Amino acid sequence: MEKRKQDKKWGHCSHCKYFDSPAKAPLDGEEAACMQPSLSKFSLRVFGTCGCNGFELRAGLSRAIEEPALRV
Numbered sequence: 001m002e003k004r005k006q007d008k009k010w011g012h013c014s015h016c017k018y019f020d021s022p023a024k025a026p027l028d029g030e031e032a033a034c035m036q037p038s039l040s041k042f043s044l045r046v047f048g049t050c051g052c053n054g055f056e057l058r059a060g061l062s063r064a065i066e067e068p069a070l071r072v
Contacts (some may be wrong), residue, residue, distance in 0.1 A: 011055030011066045014048025018056065021048075 013019045014026040018036040026032065028048040034040065036054040057063060 009053045009055060010051060011057065012049060012051045013046045015058055015061055015065055016055050017058045018054070019046070019048065019058070024060070 012028070013032075013034065014021075014028050014030065016036075018034055018039075019026055020033040020035045021030055023030065026048050030048045031045055032048075034042075034044040034046050036052075036056075039052075039054060057066070
């Protein structure tokens with residue numbers, strides 16, 4: 001099976017700048033509004049473990065936080 005490149009535009013909500021949490025580092029289980037411009041009209045409430053391709057990395061976080069964990 002061919003390994004696909006990870007989509008660089010996809011990411012988890014808790015790491016996204018549009019996750020409307022007052023916390024500097026939201027938890028995965030936290031629930032907040034999605035303020036992504038093309039999605040905000042739907043008044044979505046999402047959890048930190050959710051994700052989409054409208055992702056933009058939250059300020060102060062490294063892109064490495066979205067890299068898949070290696071399991072041995």
